[in-house]
Amino acid sequence: MNPRRIISLVKKDLKKTHREPAVLFLLIIFPIVLTIVFGFAFGGIGDGGTTSFDVGLLNLDATSPQADWSMAFVNNLTDSEVFVVYAYDDNATGQSALLQGNLDAFIVIPEGFGDSIASYYGSPIDPSSWTNTTIGLYVDSGSMMAVSAVPPLVQQVLMKTVFGSDAMTLNLPIEISSPALVKSSTFSQWDFMAPGIFAFASIFLTMIVAQSMTYERDEGLLKRLRTTPVSSAEYMVSQTLTYMIIASVQVALVLASSFAIGYRPATGPAGIAFTFVIALAFSLVAVGFGLIAASISKSAEVSTGVSFAFIMPQMFFGTFMPLGGATEVIAKFMPSKYLTDTVTTLFLRGAPITTPVIWTNLAIVSILGVLLVAVGIVLFEKFGSR
Amino acid sequence: MSESAITITNLTKRFNGITAVDNLSLEIGWGELFGILGPNGAGKSTTVNILNTLLEPTEGSATLDGHDVVFDPEHVRKVIGVCPQEPAFYPHLTGRENITLMGDMHLVPKDVLESRVSSMVERIGMETDIDRLAKEYSGGMIRRVSMLMALVNDPKIALLDEPTVAMDPKSRRAVWDYIRELRMQGKAIILTTHYMEEAQELCDRVAIIDEGKLIALGSPTDLMETHQSKNLEEVFLKLTGKKLREET
Ligand SMILES: Nc1ncnc2c1ncn2[C@@H]1O[C@H](COP(=O)(O)OP(=O)(O)OP(=O)(O)O)[C@@H](O)[C@H]1O
Ligand SMILES: [Mg+2]
Numbered sequence: 001m002n003p004r005r006i007i008s009l010v011k012k013d014l015k016k017t018h019r020e021p022a023v024l025f026l027l028i029i030f031p032i033v034l035t036i037v038f039g040f041a042f043g044g045i046g047d048g049g050t051t052s053f054d055v056g057l058l059n060l061d062a063t064s065p066q067a068d069w070s071m072a073f074v075n076n077l078t079d080s081e082v083f084v085v086y087a088y089d090d091n092a093t094g095q096s097a098l099l100q101g102n103l104d105a106f107i108v109i110p111e112g113f114g115d116s117i118a119s120y121y122g123s124p125i126d127p128s129s130w131t132n133t134t135i136g137l138y139v140d141s142g143s144m145m146a147v148s149a150v151p152p153l154v155q156q157v158l159m160k161t162v163f164g165s166d167a168m169t170l171n172l173p174i175e176i177s178s179p180a181l182v183k184s185s186t187f188s189q190w191d192f193m194a195p196g197i198f199a200f201a202s203i204f205l206t207m208i209v210a211q212s213m214t215y216e217r218d219e220g221l222l223k224r225l226r227t228t229p230v231s232s233a234e235y236m237v238s239q240t241l242t243y244m245i246i247a248s249v250q251v252a253l254v255l256a257s258s259f260a261i262g263y264r265p266a267t268g269p270a271g272i273a274f275t276f277v278i279a280l281a282f283s284l285v286a287v288g289f290g291l292i293a294a295s296i297s298k299s300a301e302v303s304t305g306v307s308f309a310f311i312m313p314q315m316f317f318g319t320f321m322p323l324g325g326a327t328e329v330i331a332k333f334m335p336s337k338y339l340t341d342t343v344t345t346l347f348l349r350g351a352p353i354t355t356p357v358i359w360t361n362l363a364i365v366s367i368l369g370v371l372l373v374a375v376g377i378v379l380f381e382k383f384g385s386r
Numbered sequence: 387m388s389e390s391a392i393t394i395t396n397l398t399k400r401f402n403g404i405t406a407v408d409n410l411s412l413e414i415g416w417g418e419l420f421g422i423l424g425p426n427g428a429g430k431s432t433t434v435n436i437l438n439t440l441l442e443p444t445e446g447s448a449t450l451d452g453h454d455v456v457f458d459p460e461h462v463r464k465v466i467g468v469c470p471q472e473p474a475f476y477p478h479l480t481g482r483e484n485i486t487l488m489g490d491m492h493l494v495p496k497d498v499l500e501s502r503v504s505s506m507v508e509r510i511g512m513e514t515d516i517d518r519l520a521k522e523y524s525g526g527m528i529r530r531v532s533m534l535m536a537l538v539n540d541p542k543i544a545l546l547d548e549p550t551v552a553m554d555p556k557s558r559r560a561v562w563d564y565i566r567e568l569r570m571q572g573k574a575i576i577l578t579t580h581y582m583e584e585a586q587e588l589c590d591r592v593a594i595i596d597e598g599k600l601i602a603l604g605s606p607t608d609l610m611e612t613h614q615s616k617n618l619e620e621v622f623l624k625l626t627g628k629k630l631r632e633e634t
């Protein structure tokens with residue numbers, strides 16, 4: 001493995017991004033244009049500066065002997081940076097505030113909440129002796145962001161209250177009602193879509209990888225290289241590095257252009273750094289798919305079509321396309337979904353980078369990326385390079 | 387340095403049914419400019435591609451600089467310069483970048499590389515065009531760049547598969563001079579060509595092969611004498627045309 005050879009090959013590929021109009025367009029111009037066009041089309045950028053959720057709260061268990069539990073729950077809600085909590089004394093006022101768009105969600109702590117937790121601690125392994133209760137949760141249906149973010153966040157706070165940590169879902173006597181959606185509007189579509197643009201841009205790397213590998217193969221360039229001392233490991237490392245560099249440039253471009261039109265992600269430098277890291281991991285996925293596409297394609301033209309078989313599903317099920325029902329299940333199999341989900345968690349929900357789910361996502365994307373690149377290399381060496 | 391530059395022993399290459407190279411044995415010395423001639427499909431490129439490690443022989447063996455192409459391809463790749471029959475180049479790079487890239491692959495020291503590329507380019511008359519993108523080149527320009535891509539590592543052994551195709555007479559002369567100079571430096575050169583006057587003018591020895599078999603071997607003058615011909619082209623036609631006459 002010699003760095004000079006690798007750098008030289010990387011430079012060779014990077015030159016394509018500004019010298020070949022098609023590559024320049026797909027990898028550099030397209031992400032910028034997409035960001036700006038969608039930003040304006042789904043508009044309202046700049047006025048949706050809120051990064052936290054305004055949550056109304058009605059505590060019906062405040063006077064019970066076990067009121068400590070509901071107090072702790074309220075404190076945890078308030079402490080979590082994502083919620084700005086407003087106390088309400090009755091259901092009607094809270095509901096009407098939600099309707100008027102003054103709140104993103106309205107939470108009702110039921111009577112017996114404290115008893116319920118106490119009953120759990122009385123016999124943690126015997127559900128039949130628990131006193132069951134349900135937290136009422138009403139979410140503004142006009143805010144897709146609130147709909148997707150609030151319920152899991154409330155769940156998280158509940159766990160923290162009961163167990164003192166972010167334990168995973170266990171059997172509990174308290175249930176959170178499936179959120180009753182209440183119409184009003186706060187955020188624009190764009191706030192919901194912006195995170196998807198990041199994956200959308202990088203997905204197309206697959207096509208460029210596939211095209212450039214088949215081209216180099218068909219034009220005898222791979223053969224020519226193979227008569228020199230460069231090893232296939234050096235070549236593959238150069239390919240991977242090239243597209244990792246391009247992927248980070250894409251993230252920077254999407255960030256910069258969305259910033260330019262007024263978008264302000266609800267995250268700080270750490271969240272942005274994390275986004276670069278997971279985008280790098282995702283570029284491995286794209287390179288892996290590209291290599292696989294190149295291996296099964298007879299020519300550069302064919303590889304374009306074959307790449308779309310990898311690109312399309314990821315685009316529809318793993319970027320900013322609205323999902324629901326069965327498609328949620330399909331989305332679980334889309335690597336791009338984990339990137340979008342992470343950026344959504346950071347940029348939209350304003351979650352801190354200690355949030356477990358984004359690390360799980362990073363692990364999934366990284367492992368998948370490394371696996372796909374490995375499979376891609378094996379397939380390409382075996383069937384693709386002729 | 388091994389005694390002979392290239393040793394080919396009972397080399398056979400079959401592609402599902404077709405015997406492209408048939409029990410070929412040759413020995414090429416240092417400082418020798420060796421031509422391989424033969425009609426289309428004779429097996430010239432196949433032979434060269436075994437020597438440059440792209441193809442593995444079906445039977446027999448080949449060593450370059452004392453190293454077997456199958457067992458020690460890494461060494462072989464270090465000492466050869468390869469000009470493929472179909473020039474392969476990166477269209478989005480300039481001629482100079484294409485040549486430099488090959489130099490990088492061979493780890494030619496950076497300072498040496500830069501000045502070497504410039505002087506090579508001058509020799510071959512490409513100064514004015516070398517910094518244009520390769521996709522804009524004419525056929526002959528591509529060939530000249532491809533030739534320099536092969537020679538930028540200053541190889542001990544040059545394997546040139548029809549290097550002068552599509553070149554104008556002036557460029558071809560420049561390449562000939564270049565090749566002669568390599569020979570003077572003690573390098574071994576294999577050159578395939580369809581231009582008989584090129585082989586006659588340039589080569590110390592030529593092998594004429596047909597259907598993968600060696601049918602004549604010797605210096606151009608010896609061959610012309612043996613076959614009572616006034617030039618190499620006549621020799622070639624006599625030897626390779628025989629079969630055509632027999633068939634009709
Ligand atoms: N990869 C391959 N698969 C199958 N047959 C092949 C392959 N490469 C070469 N051949 C066959 O081997 C024979 C020799 O081909 P080769 O390319 O060596 O000829 P050549 O002497 O270089 O011809 P030309 O003067 O046209 O370049 C031909 O019959 C050709 O069809
Ligand atoms: Mg040939």
